[in-house]
Amino acid sequence: MSDGDPSEDIMGATYRALCAHGYADLTMQDIADESAKSKAALHYHYDSKHDLLCAFLEYLYDGFVERTADVDDADSHERLLALVDAVLDKPDDDSEQFGTAILEIRAQAPYEPGFRERLTRFDDYLVDRLTDILEAGIDDGTFDPEMDSEDTARFVVTVLTGAATERVTAGRPTECTRRMLTEYVETHLLADTQEVEA
Structure with a gap:
């Protein structure tokens, strides 16, 4: 069924x-x-x-999309940082035990195509959202026009995934990742005119 x-x-x-x-x-x-x-x-x-x-992962995906959807009312720079914050902020009702269980499910993804397909949706969704924000920022002069928006989005998603894994496996808070990603955006992604004005 x-x-x-x-x-x-x-x-x-x-x-x-x-x-x-x-x-x-x-x-x-x-x-x-x-x-x-x-x-x-x-x-x-x-x-x-x-x-x-598999159904539960789809349920979590729908909740994740809803939780990260409210970042569209700002300019491209603010929207990018707001999306990073939304991903790094753990939902209030998430427990450490739940994070561990999800990490266990993620570890099964190489052997379970159903898990892999659904977990990949999370990453693909984030890459698409970040790419759209970056491309909009390139168009409006906020971000460096020489940037490869999709590659940059994939890099940011990799960092966010690593931060979530370390929070569960090592108990490390995400503040350092948040701070360093903010610095990365402001020193590497903003257009030269934005950097001068900042």
């Missing part, structure tokens, strides 16, 4: 079960225990834990 439209109850239960058990030890029964539905009801909607987690 396909993923279908995940219900808030099942997605919330999946979140709570991942926080409690992590990815490796997670079972459908664990999710059912956190839900108003039985294990049999979960299997009615999803054939396997893998299918349910």
Whole structure:
């Protein structure tokens, strides 16, 4: 059976079960225990834990897009930094255990095409958003016209992904990444006229 439209109850239960058990030890029964539905009801909607987690990643993607969508009311420079902030700011309801579970899922992506496809959507979305912002900034004179906007966007996404990984694996805060990316934008991406005015 396909993923279908995940219900808030099942997605919330999946979140709570991942926080409690992590990815490796997670079972459908664990999710059912956190839900108003039985294990049999979960299997009615999803054939396997893998299918349910694929749906959960899609649910997280929709939430991520919504959370990072409110950065379009500023100029290109401010919009770029606001998007970086939105990515680095951990949602209030995210726990460390959940971050660890998502990292475990990410580690399975090379072996699980369903996970890889859905996780790639996050990166592709961010690259597209950043590329659009950079190209708009090139057009309006904010950013260096010699810049390769897509390559720059991919570099920024790589840095953001690394910062998120280090926050989970080493407990490192993201303030240094935020500060250094801001400096990178202001010293390497702004057009010469912007640098003079700053």
